[in-house]
Amino acid sequence: MPAFPSDVPFAPAIVADRDIALSYAVDSSFRPPVPADFTVVRARDEADVAAVLQEAQAHGIPVVPQGARTSLTGASCAVEGGIVLNVEHLQGIDIDPVEGHAWVGPGVVTAELKAAAAEAGLFYPPDPASADTSTIGGNVATNAGGLCCVKYGVTADYVKALEVVLPGGARMRTGKRTAKGVAGYDLTGLFVGSEGTLGVVTRARLALLPAPEPALTALATFPSLEAAVGAILALRADPHRPCLLEFLERASIAAIQAIGDYGFPRDCDAALLVQSDRPGHAAEDVQRYAVMLTAAGASEVAVADTRSEGELLMQGRRMLNYALERKGNRLAEDACVPIARLADFVHAGQDISARTGIEITLSGHGGDGNLHPSLFFDDEPGSWQRAEAALDQVLQAALDLGGTITGEHGVGTQKRRHLVWELGAAEIARQRAVKAVFDPAGIMNPGKVY
Ligand SMILES: Cc1cc2nc3c(=O)[nH]c(=O)nc-3n(C[C@H](O)[C@H](O)[C@H](O)COP(=O)(O)OP(=O)(O)OC[C@H]3O[C@@H](n4cnc5c(N)ncnc54)[C@H](O)[C@@H]3O)c2cc1C
Incomplete structure (x- = not known):
């Protein structure tokens, strides 16, 4: 651990217990590296934050700001050691x-x-x-x-x-x-x-x-991806857009149904969950959405009359993360494409899966064109690397379709090498220059993003 004089103002906020400190070393990303040399400071207030940043700047010590460590990209790991500055106690x-x-x-x-x-x-x-x-x-x-x-x-x-x-x-x-x-x-x-x-x-x-109204839900299943994406486009154009528009493709539906019967037919290519929370009009909206879903080619549409019925329809979606985790080792990923290219992106992922032999599921926030591909691998030598190589192809496909390498999870450590694919070297250089205005010594969360 970097040694601090005992009179630094944040000394009482340093975590002395090594095991507790270790629990702050990593986030929720896949196999995050554990740093060898780091100190955890659980700031008690803004003054602790300022004192840490003063000390760190003076001695060129890296600082990793940290909340709850749910990052999936390595962003809150202390990859270069230094000070993990946890701010969970800053409440209010x-x-x-x-x-x-x-x-x-x-x-x-x-x-x-x-x-x-x-x-x-x-x-x-x-x-x-x-x-x-x-x-x-x-x-x-x-x-x-x-x-x-x-x-x-x-x-x-x-x-x-x-x-x-x-x-x-x-x-x-x-x-x-x-x-x-x-x-x-x-x-x-x-x-x-x-x-x-x-x-x-x-x-x-x-x-x-x-505050909106408690949301009401419709669930639709589709015989083709194209029909499901057609429904997404129609729903987005509705004057009263849904407040939730989630997309599941065949492989994700199979993963959910493998852990229990959540009411999805096994032979459908895609499913959509749609909600309205418009005050005074939620029931009317979901009925109209149901008509639109049918017109777009849905084979089945179920509409919940009450919030609790809606929760039942949503249950399968809520189980998705657990269902995918149960399948084994995976890269839990994130990419976003223009909404009209969603079907192309899913097809591209399925083609990459067929070519590489890496199982890939592609589901997520269909209404935003933001999917969370999961790429599965086993413990055999080279399997993880093959999944990483397939991921490169999935992210390249998103870029080729006019999309981005991350819709919401961020870059962290895990997508640093992909960032230049999207931004180009000149843009990265401009962004580094902007960073230097605020962090001239480069101590803030080094090893991330750039
Ligand atoms: C099961 C699961 C589901 C998830 N679902 C979603 C989702 O639906 N949408 C989504 O966007 N993300 C999702 N995530 C990712 C993650 O939860 C988000 O990125 C979240 O915003 C991270 O919050 P955190 O408090 O855990 O931050 P941390 O993981 O502690 O930190 C994340 C980043 O923020 C920085 N940071 C934290 N606090 C500060 C601060 N006070 N000042 C400056 N920098 C700071 C860190 O340095 C790091 O770069 C999910 C993660 C899990 C595990």
């Missing part, structure tokens, strides 16, 4: 119903903010599937998406202002405290999705919406 939710916002500490768990907003009759829409554990700081730093983006957008759409501590310990404020404001560059947007490479977010001002 201060809701202002007149401004329609909340000031939130970075350690607040996403689901806790959603519950606090609901208690105030308001709504914080971003809902990553990890919402019960991930933190607001992590969500801001990864620009987290989730299931309801098709109607409500991603975390960036709700971040109005930030308080940040920069390397060296300087405090910085981005954005505005008012409903409107256009003075200066949008540095809030720069920090959202920056994966801890610029500074540490210590407070966020997040927009809240009026």
